[in-house]
Amino acid sequence: MKIVVQVKLLPSPEQATALKATLHACNTAANRASTVAFETGPQSRNDLQKLVYAHLKADYGLGAQPAVRTVKKVVDAYTTLRANIRAGNLGPEGSKRRAKAEGKPISFRIDAAQPFDDRILSWQMDTGTVSIWTVCGRLRGIEFAGGANQLKTLREYRKGQTDLAHRDGKWFLVAVCEVPEGELYDPVDWIGVDRGVVNLATTSDGDNHQGRRLSRYRRWHARKRQELQAKRTRSANRRAKRRAKREARHAAHINHRIAKKIVAVAQRTGRGIALEELDGIRDRVRPSRDQRATFSTWPFHQLAEHIHYKALRLGVPVIEVDAAYTSQMCPRCRHTARDNRPERDTFRCRRCGLAGPADLVAGVNVRNRARSAWVLVNGPVSQRR
Structure with missing residues (x-):
């Protein structure tokens, strides 16, 4: 059974600057690859990689493995889009929402999460640090923090990719863990x-x-969102989105x-x-x-x-x-x-x-x-x- 574990990354100001530049470079490269995928329509990672791999390395400063992970992120995004269209989640053919989704390339936010594998991000569980590739060079000794159960799960079951995420001014690592399923018992009732x-x-x-407490909390947030939406400013919209999250x-x-x-x-x-x-x-x-x-x-x-x-x-x-x-x-x-x-x-x-x-x-x-x-x-x- 696959689960994800999120821990907080604690970089220094200099390390945070390098991480931010890395996310910007990777997502700018992903947008370039997405445009190529939209125009040419390759269905597999290998096909898209042949078209954009050299450009991602030369134009955006990505290493070999970060370029591969960026291409895979783009291919996965288009796979998800096609699955949603087949399932009817974007409406029937000809609907405004579906036409909008199909009529332009998928775009990635400049600070969207970026996947890393074990070649470009390594965990040192004994010291509570990670080593990660960035466009400014390899960063070592970045501390991370999490709950006792989270760290235990990471230590015993982490397997697969790790996403670097930046949210509300904070840095996170979201790791995939392969946790064994418990043996089902015959219930007495x-x-x-x-x-x-x-x-x-x-x-x-x-x-x-x-x-009831959650209802009051949600109603309070709804009133605050209405007040922000009434202002009709970009900063108010950003604050409303943060409140919703x-x-x-x-x-x-x-x-x-x-x-x-x-x-x-x-x-x-x-x-x-x-x-x-x-x-x-x-x-x-x-x-x-x-x-x-x-x-x-x-x-x-x-x-x-x-x-x-x-x-x-x-x-x-x-x-x-x-x-x-x-x-x-x-x-x-x-x-x-x-x-x-x-x-x-x-x-x-x-x-x-x-x-x-x-x-x-x-x-x-x-x-x-x-x-x-x-x-x-x-x-x-x-x-x-």
């Missing part, structure tokens, strides 16, 4: 997880991870914490994790006008991704079940009706009288559906029939 907006995640055990990082941090807690409980108790299958939920649900922005930007999928990869690493089984009517069905008598949920936070069965928090009831229903699905898939052939 399941933890049902209901995801929502008010409560980010509610488990069938009654653990409730509320989202900060908000996204904060939401990802919250989802990481929730996923870590849920997976830890499942591993400790020998249970699996059951999630609602929410693919296409934005097409199925019609929120009110004042809820549309919140609903369309809420990171449902991100939380599921975090749970999936953390569980896979520890060998915890994860299953997705049908999400239909989980908050309207009684887990005791299975009576399903919209009237069973008179309020957002309250469930009260009209047939048997079972009452409780609506999100907890939904989590229990998710758990029960996982039990049935697991028995159906893993039971004898005669039982499946």
Whole structure:
């Protein structure tokens, strides 16, 4: 299983200047290679490399390996673009967005991240430093810092390329690590997880991870962005983009914490994790006008991704079940009706009288559906029939 680990790079002012010049040179060269790729249409790295390799070395001061990595970055970008077009992510043929993407070369920001391999970037884990190629010569002894778990993962599992990134005046190294997957065990039971907006995640055990603080944080950022957008200046737009990135990082941090807690409980108790299958939920649900922005930007999928990869690493089984009517069905008598949920936070069965928090009831229903699905898939052939 591949994961990425990000650590902070701590260069001196002179080293930072050399790193910045390197990013500028590599991305300027990438834009040149992108223009050639757009005009000639080569489909492979070798084809594009034959056309631009000598020019990248002679005109932009790149070494042999940095030129190769720059060409690969350009080819990967066009591969991603073609995949998005085939998947329909840029709209149908003839749409304005798709025509704009297909009608010009892919461009790279002057400070966009640049990939390095082990020939041009080496790690010294014992001393906590790296050695990296730059257009100003090889820089040695640049310190980096990270959490204990991050450094342990880097030391044991780092494999592949490392990206040099410059963001908000800070330098980062983003390394690819090949982490072994844990051996999946046969769960003794399941933890049902209901995801929502008010409560980010509610488990069938009654653990409730509320989202009210995150909602207030997002609303505060939304007001600040509106104030900046009203100014209609370039600096205000830059500040608004920085705020949006900060908000996204904060939401990802919250989802990481929730996923870590849920997976830890499942591993400790020998249970699996059951999630609602929410693919296409934005097409199925019609929120009110004042809820549309919140609903369309809420990171449902991100939380599921975090749970999936953390569980896979520890060998915890994860299953997705049908999400239909989980908050309207009684887990005791299975009576399903919209009237069973008179309020957002309250469930009260009209047939048997079972009452409780609506999100907890939904989590229990998710758990029960996982039990049935697991028995159906893993039971004898005669039982499946």
